[in-house]
Each structure stands twice: as structure tokens, then as C-alpha cells.
Amino acid sequence: MSTLPEQPDExxxxxxxxxxxxxxxxxxxSIPAGFDDSVLREAKSTFTxxxxxxxxxRWAIGGISAAAAIMLVALRLSSPSPDRISxxxxxxxxxPGDVDxxxxxxILDAFVVARRLHAHAPIDxxxxxNGDGAVDQKDVDRIGTMAVDISGGVR
Amino acid sequence: xxxLNLGDSSAFDAVYYRYRDSALxxxxxxxxxxxxxxxxxxxxxxxxxxxxxxxxxxxxxxTFLYPVVRNLSIAARKKRRRLRLGEMAGPDxxxxxxxxxxxxxxxxxxxxxxxxxxxxxxxxxxxxxxxxLAEIAAALSVPEGTVKSRLHNALHTLRNDPATQRYFAP
Numbered sequence: 120m121s122t123l124p125e126q127p128d129e130x131x132x133x134x135x136x137x138x139x140x141x142x143x144x145x146x147x148x149s150i151p152a153g154f155d156d157s158v159l160r161e162a163k164s165t166f167t168x169x170x171x172x173x174x175x176x177r178w179a180i181g182g183i184s185a186a187a188a189i190m191l192v193a194l195r196l197s198s199p200s201p202d203r204i205s206x207x208x209x210x211x212x213x214x215p216g217d218v219d220x221x222x223x224x225x226i227l228d229a230f231v232v233a234r235r236l237h238a239h240a241p242i243d244x245x246x247x248x249n250g251d252g253a254v255d256q257k258d259v260d261r262i263g264t265m266a267v268d269i270s271g272g273v274r
Numbered sequence: 275x276x277x278l279n280l281g282d283s284s285a286f287d288a289v290y291y292r293y294r295d296s297a298l299x300x301x302x303x304x305x306x307x308x309x310x311x312x313x314x315x316x317x318x319x320x321x322x323x324x325x326x327x328x329x330x331x332x333x334x335x336x337t338f339l340y341p342v343v344r345n346l347s348i349a350a351r352k353k354r355r356r357l358r359l360g361e362m363a364g365p366d367x368x369x370x371x372x373x374x375x376x377x378x379x380x381x382x383x384x385x386x387x388x389x390x391x392x393x394x395x396x397x398x399x400x401x402x403x404x405x406x407l408a409e410i411a412a413a414l415s416v417p418e419g420t421v422k423s424r425l426h427n428a429l430h431t432l433r434n435d436p437a438t439q440r441y442f443a444p
Contacts, residue, residue, distance in 0.1 A: 130429050136441040137401050139378065140402050141401075144299070144303055144398060145299075146299045146308075155290070155291075158320070
């Protein structure tokens with residue numbers, strides 16, 4: 120162990136006492152041949168294994184981080200942000216009979232046409248779903264039939 | 275430490291050879307057995323080197339090694355005691371071995387053997403191992419004031435014991 124100077128506030132002992140203490144606890148071991156090499160070889164071998172392990176862990180963490188980053192980028196690209204939507208507006212096709220343009224043909228569409236006809240209100244020629252050139256009760260019935268048509272699913 | 279963390283082979287050798295003998299002496303003091311002391315030294319350095327790479331030494335090397343050697347020595351002593359079941363227990367390993375009957379050292383050994391373990395340990399750490407009070411406090415995980423107190427009490431006993439009074443004669 121290192122020999123350090125005594126500090127001013129600690130007791131001082133005589134050289135004789137110090138020497139006798141050292142002599143009492145002196146120990147000179149005969150270190151077996153190969154002992155040092157064995158300790159150092161094991162230390163270096165362990166170090167190499169641990170460094171390899173650390174390196175693998177670092178690679179694994181790096182790989183996982185990279186994969187996560189790629190997934191995030193892919194998700195971001197596949198689900199456009201509101202800004203992207205405003206830059207590239209999506210044009211949705213209006214289905215025949217979808218009078219209120221809510222993306223589906225239901226009984227409300229038939230109701231809207233029926234009310235407009237009954238009130239003699241302006242009508243849209245696109246509501247001529249049976250293609251006979253006029254928007255009338257037959258179109259209301261047709262839209263109603265389309266609304267309850269179970270072949271395309273219950274609405 | 276930086277060189278050790280980088281795996282510098284010569285750094286392993288340098289640290290080992292610098293602290294081997296002091297670790298061995300300490301281990302022998304605690305175990306009282308040369309073979310056990312060698313095993314303790316081997317385990318101590320194995321434990322120390324296993325911490326690399328990525329180890330930061332926050333205290334002195336001596337402060338780091340002392341409790342490792344001490345704890346491994348205690349474990350070695352227990353192991354040896356278990357192996358000696360049925361045999362007579364050996365002398366207290368930390369007490370000095372009896373030698374030179376009638377000499378001043380033998381008297382000193384006798385008085386030291388009577389000291390409480392904690393006081394004797396601090397006395398030896400300071401004057402045999404040459405550790406500073408702060409290092410002793412850190413190695414034993416006690417306040418520096420406790421170290422001073424134990425040291426003072428140990429020296430008080432030596433000063434007042436007729437067998438060791440002569441060490442304190444003016």
C-alpha cells in the first residue's frame with residue numbers, strides 16, 4: 120500500500136514501534152511459478168470476452184435503434200400529415216345515390232330526394248340514379264332499394 | 275485506468291505487479307494462511323479486472339482493493355473453518371503470530387492481540403500499510419473521526435500497557 124505522510128492532527132509513533140509493527144506483520148510469500156501468468160492471462164481473457172460482449176450489445180442497441188428509426192420513417196410516409204393532405208387533396212368519387220355525400224348510400228339519401236321533390240325544391244341531375252333522364256319518385260325508390268340492399272352489406 | 279479500459283496489455287501487468295505484494299500481505303494478515311492468501315490475491319485481481327472495460331475508479335486503488343481483499347479473506351477463512359470441522363480452531367488470523375518469546379516484539383504482539391479488532395485494524399492500516407486517514411475511512415466506510423478515535427484508543431492502550439510503554443519513552 121502507498122506510504123503517505125502523517126497528517127498534522129494524527130498521532131505520531133516512534134520509528135521503533137513502526138518497524139516492530141511491520142516486522143510482526145511482515146510476510147514474504149514464495150509465489151508459485153506460473154501464478155502471475157495465470158492471473159494475468161485470466162484477466163486479459165476475461166477482458167477480451169467482456170469487450171466482445173460490450174461490442175455485441177452496442178451493435179444490438181444500434182440495430183434496434185436503426186430498425187425503430189426506419190419503422191418511424193415508414194409510418195410517417197405511409198400516413199400523411201395534415202400538411203401533406205392540404206398539399207395533395209384527395210378527390211373522392213361520389214357514389215350514385217349518395218345524395219348527402221357522406222360516403223355511403225343510406226335511407227337518409229332517399230329521404231333528402233323525397234323531401235326536395237315534395238317541396239319542389241331545386242334538384243341535382245346526378246340524383247337520377249335509374250338513368251331515365253328525370254329525378255322523380257322512381258329514383259327515391261331506387262335509392263331506398265340501394266340503401267337496404269344486403270348484397271353490399273347492411274347500412 | 276484509461277489504458278486498462280482500452281485493453282492495454284502492459285497496463286494490466288503494471289497494475290498487477292504494483293499492488294500484488296501489498297494485496298498478498300494483507301490477505302495473509304486476514305487469512306493467516308499462505309495458500310489462502312494466494313487464492314485471495316488471485317480472486318481479488320480477477321474481480322478487479324472483470325470490471326473492465328467501462329470501469330471508473332473513484333477512490334485510490336488502495337481504498338478500492340482493501341475491502342475486496344478483506345471480504346474475500348473472510349470468505350476464505352470461513353471456507354477453511356468448514357473444511358476443518360472437528361479440528362481445533364486456529365489462532366485469530368488478524369492477530370500476530372507468536373514469535374521470539376521474551377522479545378519486545380512478542381510483548382507488542384501480545385498487547386495487539388488484546389486490542390479490539392477495529393482498533394487493531396486501523397492501527398495496522400495506518401502504520402503497516404501506510405494508508406492515510408481518509409483512505410482508511412473510505413476503505414472501511416466509516417467517518418474519518420471514527421478512524422482517528424480508534425487510532426487514538428489503540429495507541430492509548432499501547433502507551434499505558436507496561437509491556438509496550440517503552441515505545442513511547444522520551
